[in-house]
Amino acid sequence: MSHPSMDDMNLNAPHSMGTTIIGVTYDGGVVLGADSRTSTGVYVANRCSDKITQLTDNVYVCRSGSAADSQVVSDYVRHFLHQHTIQLGQPATVKVAANLIRLLSYGNKNMLQTGLIVGGWDKYEGGKIYGVPLGGTVIEAPFAIGGSGSSYLYGFFDQAWREGMTKDEAEKLVVKAVSLAIARDGASGGVVRTVVINSEGVKRNFYAGDTLPLWHEELEPQNSLLDILAAGGDGPAPMNE
Template identity: 30%
Template sequence: MEFLIGLTGEDFVLVASDSTAGRSVVVMNEAYDKTFKLGDKVMMACSGDPGDSVQFAEFVAKNVELYRIKNGYSMTPNAAANYTRHQLAQSLRSSTPYTVNMLIGGYDEYDGPSLYYLDYLASLQKLPFGAHGYGSYFTFSILDRYYKKGMSKAEALKVLSLCLDEVKKRFIINLPSFNIKFIDKDGIHETSLQDIQAS
């Protein structure tokens, strides 16, 4: 019952994930961060089986950091997305596949902002916006209608607010809180729903 959403703007990527950790009909934690840092300007949001998503995300994050230490520079968002896809594809062909869906967002000084959609079957696609989970059933129509290329941060926050309001109103499961992060040329920044409502 998880929900991830991301969209690219003029010079940033906005990624949000619900912060509920649950099992069956029990909510175990309402302040769980489903995002993982892959560099100063690259971030991955994961959903899926809780054990798989944490283990796979930490494996990728540590190997991306090892790459930075060995080579002296970080992976670009494109390189991190393709590395992650390769690891997921290898696990899919092994006896222990991971059931993980991801959004990988980042900023590169040459290519600008980018968002990658990666599912548990290791299909990778660069998109202007994307979503995973049941919440995507309610939000793709809003993103199709209101998303426009080169949006400002204020415009992106308004579109995100529309999406989150729709999920809270229409989805049978309560998702009360979200982790919302911007990735731009200055790094990864966290914001909140209160900041959205104030703007």
Template identity: 30%
Template sequence: MALESICGVSRWPFMRRFDHVQTEWQLEQLRDGTSNFENPYALMAPPFENPALNLCKIVDHCGIQMDFAHGTTTLGFKYQGGVVLCADSRATSGQYIGSQTMKKIVELNDYMLGTLAGGAADCVYWDRVLARDCRLHELRFKRRMSVDAAARMIVNISAEYKGMGLVMGMMLAGYDDEGPKLIYVDSEGVRCHGNVFSVGSGSPYALGVLDTGHRYMMTDQEAYDLARRAIYHATSKDAYSGGIVRLYHINAQGWRNISNTDCSELHDVYCKDDNSCDSACTSGGCHNELPCSSGSQRPKVLPENDVLAQVAAVTQE
């Protein structure tokens, strides 16, 4: 056997084992399926055209019940103290709650964070790739990657895999040489800067709170309270959002994890505040300048004398 190996006889076709061809084919398939281990940008595509459209047809033809519906609530906004990111932790697949502890805010480096919304596998994988590239950028160029460069990288990935079923909506927040940054990117190739963003199925409810309560000249505690309140109202009205509310703050010193609070604890706080505000507004004694809660968003009841005075002024004009 040693002489055969030295002479190369064992490599002749008639000297191979009967299962050698099958083993080679399996190894080739394994190499193709794990090509992203060497190059994380080279993913194995589905073996049919237009996966986003044809996968649903194949699933219906096979009679397999697969529900790709998903939901979440993430938000971010800028103010005088930097950038605040807040998100829930519930991961769902249709009506099924897969996890209550999903971490939807990812630490990319000491000065940049990313949020997850959409397909959990897509967002987690590309956030890990982005974190890897951020670290390599620091080692190669001896400086941190800018938030704009990170957003451009995700947009290029989205353009490369557009139409292949990639579902991803992310916010990138950080602090670089140009100051605080907040950028929204998604799987359709959209990239835009802004001061207030909310992504996910509960975003309409969160934006309703942010639109009425957000202002640039806020203190840190006011910003924290606004972010928690917005996520709480989203979780109370959106069945696909819930779990733990995680809050992060980014400034010139880097990011900090401010709190991780369960939604039930926030309910005990904000529901009590809303009830007290309801009674105050009903009696005409509500003087909140920043209507952040559902109770304080109701119109103020004017005393009868003030109403009569306004009506008289209009009629005289």
């Protein structure tokens, strides 16, 4: 039996966050959520990446698509918002952050392959979510979903999201939705990370993969051989020549 070559597995492909990213508004703020799998072809290059990136003290962005593209857009926007905050003497609004991402994404739409969700809280408009999909348009919405896993979630969100949710209800919805996408989407996986942003500040939460609910025909999590070896456990005996 011949083994697949490196070209067959597409291991030289760009790092891509075939992803599930979510932003949800609730009564008082927003919850952002994401899985943690970064792929290179069929190879999982990073199983615990952090796709929710801080732009300012009160605004974060969820990144999907090309890892490199989303990182460079976030870096530029963070720099511009820092200058903007110094000039104004007060924090940037969520709308300003989303508009800067729109300008960069639209102005470079032929070169960038990244979809982003901007979420945050400011004293003027409260919690806001903006989706900036491929091409660079900007869409304000009570919730936004993106990445390859979002295909499985549109009907679920139409049914499950409602206005006036509490913080806990919104976060439970985000974690459930990401775990549903992980169950169906091969490019989504790992852990679930959330960021809650409101008038009190920012709180990050982490949900390990083996604590997530299992859905239809999903297999129980298995220990990785790498984890067993790193822990010094009794791994498989080496083969003798």
